[in-house]
Amino acid sequence: MDDDLPYTMTLSPATEPIDEFVTKLSGNPVWLEAPQWPVCVRHDRPMAFIGQFRLPGREPCMAYLFMSERCEGSWDPEAGENALIVQPGRLPPFIQILRGFTGPDGVHGDVHVDLDEVDPKCLKPWESRVLGQPEWLQSEEFPPGAWSFFFQLNESDCTCANFGGGVGYGFLSADKLEGRFLWQC
Template sequence: MNVSVLKIKAFRAIGMPVTTPVTKFGGQPVWIDTPQWPVGRTLGMPMQFVCQIELYPKIFGQLPGRMAYLFVSESNEEHSTSFWDAHSGDNAVIIQPGGICPVQTLAIATGPTLEPLVEYIPELESAEDPPRPISLTDSECTEADLQRLGGHKIGGTPLFWDAVEYPDESGHWRLLLQIDEDVPFAINCCLGTGYAFIDQSGLHGAYVCQSG
């Protein structure tokens, strides 16, 4: 059975701050509950806000949460973090309302965000993905697989750079967001692809990066 997905066809720059709870990249979060800004475990600093994703019922079903917020710790030669690891405490997917976050959070509404300081609304197209995830390292991966599963998207089935890698082996995780560095803003993706996940309960989120 195929999996519903919203393909991101383009990122449209917005000339003013987006203040409604819609899917967007950059700017500041539009919280629908008390602010929960996550603190990176390695540096002890507020993480960088990447995006907020509506938990569309047609993609994710009826979940208790309405919005997922992705944060990633910045990393450079001077201050290195393990932003690619789902269990490092250097990234976070905050779900509101009612989500459970494994890292420290601060009740602050604004903080570090993407460069450049422009907000983007994605242009979305409904589609379907085949159900089986595949890796670029898989000898059976074809050009057709790349066309079907690759690219930026919300929901659907992941196309992994390396081995198939979910946050754990429970089998309870669903793809929330797949995004690579071919975007008009800077995001830590290990020069590869970032994958945000949400579990079946709709209360837990996680983020993983892979690169070749």
């Protein structure tokens, strides 16, 4: 992947569970390292897994997206109600994890994601994409500090997430070892 060009996401149901280090939604994560399942700080229970995103580069590097199943307050990137965990990487200081928890049993419904390079002028409004530039549903809202845009996910493309009918945005630190996630509706 070229870091400067956007890639649109084309989603299709997987015929079997996806067990590779690829971008996918739903199901359970395919951990690159030891599982780091985050806990919602407000409700003290495991967050829901939304998807995993492979970072550009030859060596596998993954970002795993989780959200609290209740959405009040979870649009804040550092409130501990959503998490974008990078492996290999470092855990954000506001994230608590369940050691050894690999996810709920009986989870099905992996969604395969094809990434297609696209001319930025040809993007549809708020289209799910990786890289390029974010298209804000409201005003520009980068997390505090130095973060680069990684992906945006439109709720209409992803039945496993609740962004209040809106769009979610993932960001990476300059060293690509830590992530942040927020959403707008």
